[in-house]
Amino acid sequence: METNEYFLGRNYGFGYPDEYERLIPIQGEFGELRWWFLGSSSGLFDVAYNLINKDLASSIELIPFAKSSETNALACFDKSGKVYFVIGNASLKRVDWSKRLTVPSISHWYQGVTAGDF
Numbered sequence: 370m371e372t373n374e375y376f377l378g379r380n381y382g383f384g385y386p387d388e389y390e391r392l393i394p395i396q397g398e399f400g401e402l403r404w405w406f407l408g409s410s411s412g413l414f415d416v417a418y419n420l421i422n423k424d425l426a427s428s429i430e431l432i433p434f435a436k437s438s439e440t441n442a443l444a445c446f447d448k449s450g451k452v453y454f455v456i457g458n459a460s461l462k463r464v465d466w467s468k469r470l471t472v473p474s475i476s477h478w479y480q481g482v483t484a485g486d487f
Contacts, residue, residue, distance in 0.1 A: 375408030377415065378432035386450045388476040389434065400482035403438035417443055420458075427461040434475070442487075444478055452478040454487070 375393050376385055398405045407413050417433035421443065431445035431453055442456045452472045455461070470487075472478045481487050 373408070374411060374414055375406065377408075377418070378434075381418070381430070381432065383432045383446075383448060386446070386475050388474065388479070392475065392479055398438060400437075401485040402440055402442075402482070402487065404435050404444070404482050405438065406435050407433055421445060421455055421461065425455075425458065425461040427455075428464060429466055431455070435478075446475060450474050 378385065393406055393408060395406070396409065407417055413436075414433065417436070421427050421431050421433060429447055431447055433443045433445045433455075435444040436442070437444075440456060442454050444452055445455060446452050450473075452475060453466065454470050472481060478487075
């Protein structure tokens with residue numbers, strides 16, 4: 370069982386992209402919307418994972434890795450490393466993910482966050 374809060378997605382068969390491993394030393398909030406990495410708060414990964422994949426029944430399995438303090442949005446990635454944004458508490462069962470805001474990777478997400486794009 371994984372004990373490092375930043376990498377709990379490994380318990381679900383997800384591998385973390387190298388760019389994520391380079392970013393997690395950043396502590397505290399960053400970007401205009403005050404993003405922070407979920408692993409910095411004990412127990413939050415499990416809550417966010419269960420909310421997205423079980424309670425909201427996402428049609429694709431997503432690993433949450435960051436949260437915005439301003440919007441409460443969660444940034445999540447899929448097994449290919451594509452980043453998705455989850456906002457609100459509506460069911461995700463019938464979401465057409467191809468029509469949702471996504472970015473190709475965690476490094477693109479970070480560039481957008483630091484540029485103030487999201």
